[in-house]
Amino acid sequence: MMKISRRGFIKLSVATGVAAGIKGKPILTAFAENSNAVNKLAQGKWKSTTCQGCTTWCPVQVYVVNGRAIKVRGNPNSKAMEGKVCPRAHMSLQQVYDPDRIKVPMKRTNPKKGRNEDPQFVPITWDEAVDTIAEKMMELRKNQETHKYVTFRGRYTYMRDIIYDAFTKIYGSPNGISHSAICAEAEKFGAYFTEGFWDYRDYDLLNTRYVLLWGADPLASNRQVPRVLNVWGDVLDRAKVAVIDPRLSATASKADEWLPVVPGEDGALALAMAHVILVEGLWSREFVGDFIDVINKFSPGVSVQEDTFQEKYTYGVVKWWNMELMNRTPEWAQDITGVPAEQIRRVAVDFASNAPNVISWLAPGSAMQVRGAYSAMACHALNGLVGSVDNKGGTLQGMKVPANSIPKYDAYVDEIAAKGKKYPKMDQRGYKEFPALNLGVSGGGVVTNRAADSILNEDPYEIKMAIGYWNNFTFSCTGASRWEKALEKLPFFAHITTHPAEMTKFADIVLPAAHHKYERWGYVKSKANRYAYATMNQRVIEPLWDVRMDETEIPWLIAEKLAQKGYPNLFNYYQNEFQDPETGKKPTNGMEFTLSALKMFTQPIWDPALNNKGDKFQGWQDFQEKGVWNSDPYPFKEKWGNFGTETKMFEFYSETLKHALEKHAEKHTTDVDDIMKTCKFTVTGEHSFIPHYEPAFRWGEENEYPFIFFEHRSRLNREARSANCSWYQDCKDVDPGDEKWDDVAKINPVDGVKLGIKTGDKIKLISPTGQIECTAKLWQGVRPGTIGKCYGQGHWAYGRIAAKDFQKMLPRGGNNNELLPADYDRFSGSTARHGGVTRIKVERV
Amino acid sequence: MANNNSTKVIEQRADIYKLLSLLFYQPNHETAGYLKDLKELISDYMYSGIDFIDKMEKDLEKTSANANYLLVDYARLFVGPFNVLAAPYGSLYLDNERTVMGDSTIDACRQYAEAGLEIDVSFKEAPDHIAVELEFLYYLNYRYLETNELMYLVKQGDFLHGHLGFWIDHFTKAVLKNSNTDFYVNLTVITQNFIKEDMQFLKEFADNNFSVEL
Numbered sequence A: 001m002m003k004i005s006r007r008g009f010i011k012l013s014v015a016t017g018v019a020a021g022i023k024g025k026p027i028l029t030a031f032a033e034n035s036n037a038v039n040k041l042a043q044g045k046w047k048s049t050t051c052q053g054c055t056t057w058c059p060v061q062v063y064v065v066n067g068r069a070i071k072v073r074g075n076p077n078s079k080a081m082e083g084k085v086c087p088r089a090h091m092s093l094q095q096v097y098d099p100d101r102i103k104v105p106m107k108r109t110n111p112k113k114g115r116n117e118d119p120q121f122v123p124i125t126w127d128e129a130v131d132t133i134a135e136k137m138m139e140l141r142k143n144q145e146t147h148k149y150v151t152f153r154g155r156y157t158y159m160r161d162i163i164y165d166a167f168t169k170i171y172g173s174p175n176g177i178s179h180s181a182i183c184a185e186a187e188k189f190g191a192y193f194t195e196g197f198w199d200y201r202d203y204d205l206l207n208t209r210y211v212l213l214w215g216a217d218p219l220a221s222n223r224q225v226p227r228v229l230n231v232w233g234d235v236l237d238r239a240k241v242a243v244i245d246p247r248l249s250a251t252a253s254k255a256d257e258w259l260p261v262v263p264g265e266d267g268a269l270a271l272a273m274a275h276v277i278l279v280e281g282l283w284s285r286e287f288v289g290d291f292i293d294v295i296n297k298f299s300p301g302v303s304v305q306e307d308t309f310q311e312k313y314t315y316g317v318v319k320w321w322n323m324e325l326m327n328r329t330p331e332w333a334q335d336i337t338g339v340p341a342e343q344i345r346r347v348a349v350d351f352a353s354n355a356p357n358v359i360s361w362l363a364p365g366s367a368m369q370v371r372g373a374y375s376a377m378a379c380h381a382l383n384g385l386v387g388s389v390d391n392k393g394g395t396l397q398g399m400k401v402p403a404n405s406i407p408k409y410d411a412y413v414d415e416i417a418a419k420g421k422k423y424p425k426m427d428q429r430g431y432k433e434f435p436a437l438n439l440g441v442s443g444g445g446v447v448t449n450r451a452a453d454s455i456l457n458e459d460p461y462e463i464k465m466a467i468g469y470w471n472n473f474t475f476s477c478t479g480a481s482r483w484e485k486a487l488e489k490l491p492f493f494a495h496i497t498t499h500p501a502e503m504t505k506f507a508d509i510v511l512p513a514a515h516h517k518y519e520r521w522g523y524v525k526s527k528a529n530r531y532a533y534a535t536m537n538q539r540v541i542e543p544l545w546d547v548r549m550d551e552t553e554i555p556w557l558i559a560e561k562l563a564q565k566g567y568p569n570l571f572n573y574y575q576n577e578f579q580d581p582e583t584g585k586k587p588t589n590g591m592e593f594t595l596s597a598l599k600m601f602t603q604p605i606w607d608p609a610l611n612n613k614g615d616k617f618q619g620w621q622d623f624q625e626k627g628v629w630n631s632d633p634y635p636f637k638e639k640w641g642n643f644g645t646e647t648k649m650f651e652f653y654s655e656t657l658k659h660a661l662e663k664h665a666e667k668h669t670t671d672v673d674d675i676m677k678t679c680k681f682t683v684t685g686e687h688s689f690i691p692h693y694e695p696a697f698r699w700g701e702e703n704e705y706p707f708i709f710f711e712h713r714s715r716l717n718r719e720a721r722s723a724n725c726s727w728y729q730d731c732k733d734v735d736p737g738d739e740k741w742d743d744v745a746k747i748n749p750v751d752g753v754k755l756g757i758k759t760g761d762k763i764k765l766i767s768p769t770g771q772i773e774c775t776a777k778l779w780q781g782v783r784p785g786t787i788g789k790c791y792g793q794g795h796w797a798y799g800r801i802a803a804k805d806f807q808k809m810l811p812r813g814g815n816n817n818e819l820l821p822a823d824y825d826r827f828s829g830s831t832a833r834h835g836g837v838t839r840i841k842v843e844r845v
Numbered sequence B: 001m002a003n004n005n006s007t008k009v010i011e012q013r014a015d016i017y018k019l020l021s022l023l024f025y026q027p028n029h030e031t032a033g034y035l036k037d038l039k040e041l042i043s044d045y046m047y048s049g050i051d052f053i054d055k056m057e058k059d060l061e062k063t064s065a066n067a068n069y070l071l072v073d074y075a076r077l078f079v080g081p082f083n084v085l086a087a088p089y090g091s092l093y094l095d096n097e098r099t100v101m102g103d104s105t106i107d108a109c110r111q112y113a114e115a116g117l118e119i120d121v122s123f124k125e126a127p128d129h130i131a132v133e134l135e136f137l138y139y140l141n142y143r144y145l146e147t148n149e150l151m152y153l154v155k156q157g158d159f160l161h162g163h164l165g166f167w168i169d170h171f172t173k174a175v176l177k178n179s180n181t182d183f184y185v186n187l188t189v190i191t192q193n194f195i196k197e198d199m200q201f202l203k204e205f206a207d208n209n210f211s212v213e214l
Helices: A008-016 A087-096 A126-142 A160-171 A185-195 A225-238 A266-279 A317-323 A330-337 A341-353 A372-386 A415-421 A450-457 A480-489 A502-506 A553-564 A569-577 A590-606 A620-626 A655-667 A672-678 A685-689 A726-730 A749-755 B004-023 B031-042 B049-065 B069-079 B103-114 B130-147 B150-162 B164-178 B182-209
Strands: A031-033 A045-051 A058-065 A068-074 A106-108 A121-123 A149-153 A176-178 A210-214 A240-244 A257-259 A289-291 A309-311 A358-362 A465-469 A492-497 A509-512 A519-528 A531-539 A628-630 A707-712 A744-747 A762-766 A771-778 A786-790 A803-805 A838-844 B117-119
Touching: A031 B130, A045 A087, A045 A519, A045 A531, A045 A620, A058 A531, A068 A087, A087 A726, A106 A126, A121 B069, A126 A465, A126 A492, A126 A509, A126 A553, A149 A160, A160 A176, A160 A415, A160 A553, A160 A569, A185 A358, A185 A372, A185 A655, A210 A341, A240 A341, A257 A341, A266 A317, A266 A330, A266 A341, A266 A372, A309 A317, A317 A685, A330 A341, A341 A358, A341 A372, A358 A372, A450 A480, A480 A502, A492 A502, A519 A590, A531 A590, A531 A620, A553 A569, A553 A590, A590 A620, A590 A628, A620 A628, A655 A672, A655 A685, A672 A685, A744 A749, A749 A771, B004 B031, B004 B130, B004 B182, B031 B049, B031 B182, B049 B069, B049 B182, B069 B164, B069 B182, B103 B117, B103 B130, B103 B150, B117 B130, B130 B150, B130 B164, B130 B182, B150 B164, B150 B182, B164 B182
Parallel strands: A149 A176, A149 A465, A210 A240, A210 A358, A240 A257, A465 A492, A492 A509, A707 A786, A744 A771
Antiparallel strands: A031 B117, A045 A058, A058 A068, A106 A121, A106 A509, A289 A309, A519 A531, A531 A628, A707 A838, A744 A786, A762 A771, A762 A838
């Protein structure tokens, strides 16, 4: 809130005829006098911080002049990104200085909630906002209903456990619900059930000779974008690149091979490539092993005796061949995938001939599909076949970042909280139809998008209150309209956000958050170029508006209020357990708490007495100045024979998946076949444990909905948060086929002629579950029979520029998530937003 | 040197700037008092100024029945969220991009610093918010009266021509188009008229008192 001065000056002025200020000091509200102010107009300085505009999480530096951020560059101290950034980093300048940002806490004065209801938000003090939230929380505690509270987490820093874990649990709810399952969990599934690694992989681009990209467009998005932009010229000089994508992406346009696969049929393509690699004898003897008599017996349609092959660091290659691969010829795949057999064979041979310094790079495009679990396994298994896994020029895990976890909080959980947090989580994870097998555990992962159904159906129980931060599920989840209904139903919702979003529309209280790159403290961990790193989010400019940090300051404020209202445990935990590691001082306010926590978490990095790996620092100040810690480079082949699988080997027959599925089936007193059917898979028996063919699952019948719809990402998307930046709109045509200030559905000209639609026509896309309007663009970069559209436009409440006409509630184009049905890759819990999950029809508006 | 009459005029103008500045903050229990004081001063400087303030006072009375009456309009026009309908920031009218902290904002900060001012650390708004610029004009008048140094009036003229005096018309247009309350319509019209009148005053003051053009 603004500081308002007394109006005494004017009374005095009127009474005496002399302006009050003239005799004494001037009465200033916004200003302070400083005769030295002009000398403080300092020279600029580069300050280290972190860009979280996408999932790469780049170490960056911001040039600050007179308190104003004017320029961004990569942090030259980063060994992963080598001082590079992508276009997103620059665009954040328009985000932080967006006049449509949330500036002060606000409350809703129109109790009716809905897309077309004006919330009539009015500014309130932080005290009133936090008091309102704490009061609601205490009401639930009083009624022993703390489990009916949810923390919805979107993007985060590694300060997250303060709000997501400790805050939620000490209060008494199990419901920390993250966004992860709408992000990319399905691709982690592929690596986990082959090499026991539930995470994103790193790639040794410097030494690679072939890059096979599965639905990946790393010049534009997901992930390591600056790294790829920096080295791709060299990669193209020394390696071949093949892109599997129904769209001619930025990366595909520079590639040696483009395989415009029928959406959702990536798995068939990968299996056919595996077939070719084995038949042609191009597998890695060093990694996979060989026939005892060294004569290749992999011949199309012919099974092989298991005991004739001696495996080294893999498990089940012959089983995989016999059960699946022997009939998966390129000719078989050609009709399914729409990719000529000749090209499949050529790419497979080229890829394997350059092995082991090759990469089969799996991205969400080929994994976040209803039956994507097995596609993910098949695509990643190619790395196993050719021995590129954990190898030079191949696909890598990552070095460990030494950081502390949050202090234990068990002693602060009282009886009510202990009872509350024992309830099952509200997102239906671990249900028979939602195994969500993170780390192989039934219900181990989140099913983010089911939270809407949970609220609507009160299944497993009623939800009465939620706090969401750095998220916008009403826009970013498929089946988006369910979220609108769910939030209409939710009795109390507080949204912590930098920018107003569709989700904010339904909030009772809105809290302004500090921007992650310019205004907050925190840190994140990531990796690229064989280096893991920790990079700090730093307050490089003083915030213009009255914002607080979502993961630390705001929980502190709420904890203070809860203590005042009779539940001091959370506040005591924060104050007692987060003492400054250098001074031992207990925090007395949210900012001190934030900095103490950050210093605690990162102490093993910056404290010279503790750090013995990677970069060394003289202390906290030194780390702050440099902004990033780099690990030692990742060593090759150390995982060979020691993978995190049941067998310690790279599994083509996944004992790890078998174990996980059997456990899940046992929990539901059924068998794996029943689980497979329940989760929309088509096979039974042993096939369930190997990468196998599953036909793409689609909503809608072809006769009514003739086109397969697929979506892709923009090289300008800051996770769908960029649309209120004019630079985003001005430059939208950097995405191949897209247009400035517009949202286009890309249609092959052949289909355009059939439909009688031309570029520029306003069209309606209709799926069995929703419809949106946008502009037609006839473009040869999508395969006939499919319609592709970028995600990110279609905001109806994200600021003046993002909407076409905010006052009239007209979005700029349409949000794909209003068209896409809410469906899932149930094994990972992921939202199936790719793979042509729905068919559509097109009408001219 | 200015004579006593002109001193009084400048004192009053300083007070008007300060009151207008305060009225562009979130309305509160002091708002009625600011209006009353403004009413006493404005008639000498603005034809039918009192009528405008009467309308504002009448509108303000509605807040006794509905405390949020003015706040909702205030938020829609000047705070947001979603779409600030009448952005109260100079940079949105003076720079090419729809962002705050543009080059013009930094120029405003430079002018503040040259006058011996910086933004108070506890102040949570952009430096070219209309309330800040109006307070700056108050301060320049104050400094002139305190020191009799012409440069403060020169600075005032410069600032009006390069900043608030330049964007007030666009801002007024946005408020008139989007406001649902007589309070903000009339506050903005008074502010616009007063600024225009003050720019003329400064010119005449210079013509009459100095050989330097302001």
